[in-house]
Amino acid sequence: MELQKKLEILSDAAKYDVSCSSSGSSGRGDSSGLGNTKASGICHSWTDDGRCVSLLKILFTNYCLYDCQYCVNRVSNDRSRASFTPEEVAQLTVDFYKRNYIEGLFLSSAVNRSPDWTMEQLLTTVQLLRNKHNYQGYIHLKAIPGADFKLIYQAGLLVDRMSVNIELPSEGSLEKLAPQKKKAGILAPMKGIGAGIENNIIERKKYKQKEKFVPAGQSTQLIVGASPESDRQIISLSEGLYDHFNLKRVYYSAYLPVNNSSLLPALPGPPLKREHRLYQADWLLRFYGFKAGELLTPGRENFDLKIDPKADWALNNLDKFPVEVNTADYEMLLRVPGIGPRSAAKIVKARREKKLTHYNLKKMRIVLKRANFFITCNGKYAAAVPFESEVIYSRLAEKEAEQMSLFNSTKSEAKEWDFNLVK
Amino acid sequence: MSSNNYEKKVYIYDGSYQGLMTALYLAFKQREAPIKILSQTDFRDDLFYQTKTIITDIDKAAFFSEQIKNHISVQALNNIFHAYLSETEKLELYIFRYLFMGFKVGEKVDQYLTKNYVRQVQDLAHKVRHESHRLKGLIRLQEAAGGKYYAAVEPDYKTLVLLAPHFKNRFSTMNWIIHDLKREEAVIYSAEDKEWLLIDLEKDFKPELSQKETEVQDLWRAFFSAVSIKNRRNRKVQQQFMPQKYWKHLIERPGSSQNHRLE
DSSP: OOHHHHHHHHHHTTTTOOOOOOOSOOSOOOSSSBOOOOTTOOOOEEOTTSOEEOEEEEESBOOOSOOOTTOTTOTTSOOOOOBOOHHHHHHHHHHHHHTTSOSEEEEEOOOOSOHHHHHHHHHHHHHIIIIISOBOSEEEEEOOTTSOHHHHHHHHTTOSEEEOOOBSSBHHHHHHHOTTSOHHHHHHHHHHHHHHHHHHHHHHHHOTTOOOSSTTOEEEEEEESSSOOOHHHHHHHHHHHHHHHOEEEEEEEEOOOOSOOTTSOOOSSOOHHHHHHHHHHHHHHHHSOOOHHHHOOTTOOSOOTTSOHHHHHHHHTGGGOSEETTTOOHHHHHTSTTOOHHHHHHHHHHTTTSOOOHHHHHHTTOOHHHHGGGEEBTTBOOOSSOSOHHHHHHHHSOSOOOOOOSOOOSOOOOOBOOGGGOO | OOOOGGGOEEEEEOSSHHHHHHHHHHHHHTTOOOSEEEEGGGOOOOSSSEEEEOOOOHHHHHHHHHHHHHHTOHHHHHHHHHHHHTOOTTHHHHHHHHHHHHHHHGGGGGGOTTSHHHHHHHHHHHHHHHHHHHHHHHOOOEEBTTSOEEEEEOOSSOOHHHHHHHHHHHTTTSOEEEEETTTTEEEEEETTTTEEEEEEOOTTOOOOBOHHHHHHHHHHHHHHHHTSOGGGOOHHHHHHHSOGGGGGGOSSOTTGGGGOOOO
């Protein structure tokens, strides 16, 4: 098959994986070979759906043994299939990289023949890149669930980031929709990689020469809207993953109806708004010091689609507001809707010199659109509405709520992921 | 620093960074607050004020940079240099005031966000850094006959000098040229000497491409169209991140996913 055709098939098949980050790994690249990695990450282009292209995101093959209900590449789907050879992938990566099209390679694969065979192919590819082509750019590799951990570990020493997709937010849904993937097959490598990263950091403190293991950390992805879990279950799961497995990122992917299956819900379109709210909540967990239990509580299972989770939290905790910008501590400023780490830092800096007024904030380019309802400057409250939850809600709420909640029952029977059972 | 109108001066420098630093050095040295600092090309005859033409002095400029580093901060010096690259009107005077405050309060100058000139300098510097970061991703190298790589850009700001170190680290084993068509200058890097140089290069310069180049470009375009998800199409976000002004020198064609069809 012609290379271009293969590339089209195998990038088309890989595009539903949402991870694209190329950040967090600096220091690779010593100017003896091609490329380096940047801690900040660099986006090279943006596709027509507005997502950034940072990595050459492709599958090694889309011939698959499995029949997961939600996946385009399931074996029972009638699709064009193709496979690369390791050398083809390596050459393509180098050709694109040299022209500054990409920041690196994101190589994933369907499971062909056996998990071990597939993992071996991926390993050979990264070995070719690192050793033969002397390529020192970024590599993100998928660990194949069920493959021998020795293979995964070996690959981990060559790549920057690894990921195993947890796919569904609960064990129960995984059993239902992807019966061939076993829970242990997913959690075990995640745990192994997490432990490997931790040990590696300790070892490298002792021995300077020790090679790095997955220096940019591991990530995972789960599909939102293909199964009945609530937002509360999903963000609690994310919190657990961040705490237990040292994950750098959890990605959420709005379920796209790519297959016809009676086990899957029929949706008018992908639940993009819900996905967006989950990302916002995820950021609140990682950068704003929130706990999952603060954002949603039993009884309030899903995020309000009309209003962002932070504003939602603020309106439910209105007794903590309004916040006086001249005296509040950094942590509290961060909790004001509309104020992020950058604005909070600016305020803390600038108020050392001068008591701040609303005019100053505006000039400092702090967006007051939302924040105005929740702050005072020198005791002055400048939003021209009464300080009441309903009034502020109506001001903040987005005008149209396009998407309805899909699953009305707040209780779900699904067995949740249990981290303790993994050996 | 007050004086009557007659003594107020307009400083004219040659437009180079060293020239600007010399002008600033002299202003502080002679305790003068110039009413304007202009580069030669921006200067129009001025009937109201005296003019003073600054002769660029590399030693003075270097000395002054050291002073800024020692008495204010490295960050401040960076801000000034990056703001200078923005080539914006009045930037010299903002820098002068920023420094004036800086020599008074030291490294704390960057906290004075309520002062207009501090914000101006920081904002200009930020814009320049932002564009430079963007271009690190958006520049497209093309393989020319003979194995050298060439890229054309038309940036808003004079960002080549900020890009060169990045591309040097990344493509240290390749020979390449990045060509600023707007300013008719280019950064040229040789893998053998491991050094980059800023040279003048006319707008019409265009190298002949290698045979393999079109093939790789076709592959890239195919990839670009294929990775877009149809039912998530969102051209507005695409344009926010990648404004149209940069499209001209891209290889891929934004919007092309419409025509992509498998099978």
